[in-house]
Amino acid sequence: VNNTTVKTGPARVDIVFIGLAVATFIAVLLNSATAHDLFTPHGAAAIAAAIAFAKARFVVSDFMGLRGTAMQWLFDAWIVVVGVMSIALLLR
Amino acid sequence: MTTTAHLPGNTPVASPAPGSAGRRRLPAEPGLWGFLLADMTVFAGFFAFYLWSLGDSRAAFAADASQLIVPLGLINTLVLLASSWTVVRAVRAHSAGDWHAARTWLRLTLVGAAAFVVIKFSEYGVEIAHGHTMMSSGFFMFYFVLTAMHLMHVTIGTGLVTRWYHSLRPGGRPASLLWSESAAGYWHMVDLLWLIIFSFLYIGSHS
Numbered sequence: 583v584n585n586t587t588v589k590t591g592p593a594r595v596d597i598v599f600i601g602l603a604v605a606t607f608i609a610v611l612l613n614s615a616t617a618h619d620l621f622t623p624h625g626a627a628a629i630a631a632a633i634a635f636a637k638a639r640f641v642v643s644d645f646m647g648l649r650g651t652a653m654q655w656l657f658d659a660w661i662v663v664v665g666v667m668s669i670a671l672l673l674r
Numbered sequence: 675m676t677t678t679a680h681l682p683g684n685t686p687v688a689s690p691a692p693g694s695a696g697r698r699r700l701p702a703e704p705g706l707w708g709f710l711l712a713d714m715t716v717f718a719g720f721f722a723f724y725l726w727s728l729g730d731s732r733a734a735f736a737a738d739a740s741q742l743i744v745p746l747g748l749i750n751t752l753v754l755l756a757s758s759w760t761v762v763r764a765v766r767a768h769s770a771g772d773w774h775a776a777r778t779w780l781r782l783t784l785v786g787a788a789a790f791v792v793i794k795f796s797e798y799g800v801e802i803a804h805g806h807t808m809m810s811s812g813f814f815m816f817y818f819v820l821t822a823m824h825l826m827h828v829t830i831g832t833g834l835v836t837r838w839y840h841s842l843r844p845g846g847r848p849a850s851l852l853w854s855e856s857a858a859g860y861w862h863m864v865d866l867l868w869l870i871i872f873s874f875l876y877i878g879s880h881s
Contacts, residue, residue, distance in 0.1 A: 599759040606751050609873060610744065613880050627878035634873035638866045645758045645862045647701040647765075647855070660711060664718045668870075671725035672878055 598644040602637050609633045627672045635665035701765075702855035710863045717823070717867055721874065724816045728879060731812060738813035739879035741806060746797050747876040750790050751868060757786030758865040761835070761858045768854045773842045776854075780839040783861070787832040794825055813879065820871050824864070831861045 611617055612626040621629065642657040643649035700707075728735050764779035801807075801814070808818045834857035841849040849857075 595759065595762050599755060602755050603752055606748065606755070606869075606872075609877055610748055613744065613877055623880070627880075630873050630877040631870075634870050637869050641758065641862055641866045641869070645762055645865070646859055647762075648707075651700045653700055653704070653707045656707070656711060660714060660718075664714075664721065667718075668721060668725055668874070671722065671729060674729040 595644050598640050602640060605633050605637055624673050628669045631665070631668050631672055635661050635668070638665075702859045703852055706856045706859055710859060713827075714863060714867065717820075717870075720816075720820060720823070721870065724820065724874060727812055727816065728874075734811065735813045735879050738806070738811050738817075739875065741801070741804065742817070742876055743797055743800060744876050746793055747872050750793050751872045753786045753789050753793070754865045754868050757783045757790075758862050760786065761861050764838075765851075765854055765858045768842075768848070769851055773848060777839060777842045780835055780842070783835055784832065784839065787828060787835065790828060791825070791832075794821065794828075817875055820875065824867055824871055827864045827867065831857075831864045834860055 609630045612621070612630045617626050639658065639661050642661070643654065646657075648654045648657055760779045760782040764776045764783065767773075767775035767779060798818075801817075806814045806817075808815050838849050838854050838857045841847060
């Protein structure tokens with residue numbers, strides 16, 4: 583039997599979840615006519631992709647629990663490399 | 675506020691579970707993360723292929739993408755995000771030895787997984803009824819391949835979560851914390867991949 587102390591109370595992960603949901607709605611708005619008045623279509627697609635990869639970063643750090651661990655930089659590198667590649671291809 | 679918990683049969687925990695502040699311990703087995711990165715990189719190859727093809731046929735892809743039912747994709751995104759959040763809660767309850775709470779969170783996760791699958795198949799049905807199949811266009815080939823690959827991962831993740839859930843039944847032998855964190859990590863990867871797929875297919879292809 584092991585004794586473990588676990589902190590409870592307001593959790594960062596709850597705020598992250600709400601933030602991710604809000605970011606999803608914002609990204610969908612990039613499909614609207616208003617957004618297409620503000621951005622070029624390619625630009626809107628690139629912004630939506632940037633939002634998606636930023637969300638992925640929060641999933642890695644806060645949901646997977648890799649924030650502050652040795653594995654975080656590998657996942658961060660994946661997000662940066664694949665994100666930059668994707669945005670470059672969307673702007674092509 | 676802090677609580678003291680007993681973890682019968684589990685690996686000693688030196689730091690709080692995912693979702694808590696100040697952790698440094700790597701959750702799950704180290705090898706799992708390498709496997710997940712490799713799996714994600716396979717998807718990255720498909721993403722690159724898709725985006726390259728999108729750049730070559732913008733007008734055709736945009737016309738086909740406009741046939742997708744964005745609200746269904748949005749609902750599924752929110753469902754997966756919520757299920758990822760409930761899995762984090764389940765891991766925290768599991769690490770605290772609160773099997774009842776962990777089962778409750780996992781039950782919600784499984785409801786989310788089922789909702790995702792039902793919505794996805796409903797969407798497939800609508801698309802196919804409108805004559806959109808893997809063979810009908812380049813966009814829909816990518817749509818069906820990417821979403822079906824992802825759906826396969828949802829199925830595997832659901833199996834892992836289900837096994838975890840059953841291990842916590844009254845009188846059962848609870849899964850180890852490392853095992854539960856591994857199942858959770860896989861489920862979060864499923865969520866992460868969908869966030870990107872949703873962005874590319876349902877939003878980025880309309881330009």
